[in-house]
Amino acid sequence: MPSFQSLSPNVEPPRSEAELLQRALSLAGRSFAEIAQQHQTGIPQHLRKQKGWGGMLMELCLGASAGSKPEQDFPHLGVELKTIPISTKGRALESTYVAITPLLELKGIDWQHSNVRLKLAKVLWVPIIAERGIPVAERVISTPFLWSPSPAQEAMLQKDWEDHMELISLGKIDTITAHQGEILQIRPKAANSKVRTQATGPNGQIIATLPRGFYLRSRFTSGLLADHFGLN
Structure with a gap:
């Protein structure tokens, strides 16, 4: 079978939010x-080197x-669009990547115009039952849903984002760990530990x-x- 690279898009973009949700459902x-x-x-046998494969399939x-x-x-x-691997009990199995963290040319960047706020303004979540013992081919799509942050959620996101960006602007990028941030964390995002980019020291x-x-x-x-599946 052909790979993603050899496929041309064969699905027209949805014309409305309702059409997109219906497709997902x-x-x-x-x-x-x-x-x-x-x-x-x-279908890959495993996703260790093709972690984004499920998301690309959903995009297609x-x-x-x-x-x-x-x-x-x-x-x-x-x-x-965000795919999210879940357990059979409906819990997220890992953190969810949102956007790249800007490390240079930070002047003028604020929360209102940030890539994080843009990406999270409205999300189509596609949960995938993907516990480790389930072969990739047998993993199943659960019920997708649309979500936008509530005012309280956006306030928490903004605070985390601003706290992180303040440290970066002060040249403290290497002091930031995944333990910081109430709901939004910063983690390395690279194919391997040898990849490097520039930042302010x-x-x-x-x-x-x-x-x-x-x-x-x-x-x-x-x-x-839990809110979506009524597990609270």
Whole structure:
């Protein structure tokens, strides 16, 4: 079967938010094997080196158009697509990547115009039952849902983002750990530990450091899932 790289998009972008949600809901209960066969693409045996494979499959069958551009997956609708691996009990199995962390040229960047706020303004969550013992082909799509942050959630996101960005602007990027941030954390975002990018050091000099990304904590997304599935 062809790979993603050899496939041309065969699904038109959805014309409305309702159409997008209906497409997503039509996937509920279906396995990766069924969906991949429909779109004539192969399935990896494991996702250690293809961690984003499930998300790319969802983009393909839902008609996402952004690709690798720094915008929402459905920019004409203002909706971001996020797959989330869950347990059979409906809990998030890992943190969720949101956006790359800017490390240079920070002047003028604020929460209102940040990539994190853009990506989380409205999210189509696609939960995937993906416990470790389940083969990739047999993993099943649960019920997708649309979500936007409540005022209280956005306030927490903004505080975490501003706290992180203050440390970065002060040249303290290498002091930030995954333990910081109530719901939004910063973690390394690179193919391996040898990848380096530029950032501002503690004395204003340019230093080499690991690329970073913003991630939502699993306890936060587990709460969203609990609300969605009525588990509270």
